[in-house]
Amino acid sequence: MTKRLPKSFFEKERASIKNESKQEITCISYPKDVESGKKRIIFTLPPKPKGGA
Amino acid sequence: MCKYGDIIIVEKYRTEDNVEMTRHSFIVVDDREGIIKGFSYDIVANVMSSIKDGEHRKKVLKRIENLEITQDDRDCSPENGKNAFVKVNQLHYFNSSKISYRVIGNVTEEVMDKIMDLMEYLDDIGRLVINTNNL
Numbered sequence: 001m002t003k004r005l006p007k008s009f010f011e012k013e014r015a016s017i018k019n020e021s022k023q024e025i026t027c028i029s030y031p032k033d034v035e036s037g038k039k040r041i042i043f044t045l046p047p048k049p050k051g052g053a
Numbered sequence: 054m055c056k057y058g059d060i061i062i063v064e065k066y067r068t069e070d071n072v073e074m075t076r077h078s079f080i081v082v083d084d085r086e087g088i089i090k091g092f093s094y095d096i097v098a099n100v101m102s103s104i105k106d107g108e109h110r111k112k113v114l115k116r117i118e119n120l121e122i123t124q125d126d127r128d129c130s131p132e133n134g135k136n137a138f139v140k141v142n143q144l145h146y147f148n149s150s151k152i153s154y155r156v157i158g159n160v161t162e163e164v165m166d167k168i169m170d171l172m173e174y175l176d177d178i179g180r181l182v183i184n185t186n187n188l
Contacts (some may be wrong), residue, residue: 002162003169004057009176010097010144011087017069017182019144028078028103028137030062034157041060041158043080043122043137045167 054151055096055156058165063098064153065180066145069188077101080139080160082168089146093095093187096147099168104136119173122164141171144183152187 033039057062059081066074079098086095102108104121113119119138147154159166175181 002058005083005165005169005173007083007085009173010083010085011089013090014144014181014183017184018137025074025077025100026102026105027076028101030078030157035071037155037157042125043060043158043160043164044125044160045164046121046123046136 054080055084055154057081058159058162059084059156060101060160061096061098061154061156061160063147066147066152067184069184069186071186078137078153078157079145082144082165082172089183090185091188092146092185093148094146094185094188095149098145098147099139099141100143100145101139103135104138110136113138118171118180120167120171122160139168141168142175142182144164144181144182145187146185147187 030041034041060078061081062078064076066077068074077119077160078101080101081098085094086093086136104113110121114121118141120140120141122137123136172181
């Protein structure tokens with residue numbers, strides 16, 4: 001079961017982002033078949049490191 | 054319509070300092086209708102950006118609010134398997150009737166759970182910020 005935060009969490013007013021346009025935001029380029037909707041992208045987390053702490 | 058966990062590309066959006074940015078991908082973190090600062094919204098999303106190289110990755114992941122995720126395209130070979138990161142501390146609010154977007158995929162439940170956990174923690178330490186310029 002996916003964890004979801006309550007709706008009230010997102011309706012809470014918070015400070016605005018500052019200088020966002022000056023931050024480095026690099027667009028991801030997707031293959032044409034993804035852009036056109038023929039194929040879908042699924043993102044996963046990186047593999048967990050092996051061995052214990 | 055998009056739903057929680059979808060990856061969407063928004064054709065144009067305005068940053069908080071009102072600069073117009075084009076064609077950027079986001080992860081939908083809430084898909085319920087709500088009101089913020091008196092405006093209606095029905096999409097809340099985190100911006101997703103690519104990790105360019107090893108140096109960039111080190112720099113990006115130094116920040117606690119950035120979560121690395123891996124591209125795993127299950128329909129074709131991951132030739133350009135560039136990884137990406139999500140800026141979990143930034144909440145971008147959209148009204149779907151005011152933007153042009155399309156759904157190109159989704160992230161896994163595991164990723165969404167991580168995002169929610171991190172988002173909750175960032176809220177506890179006062180690090181969540183919002184962009185309502187697209188409402």
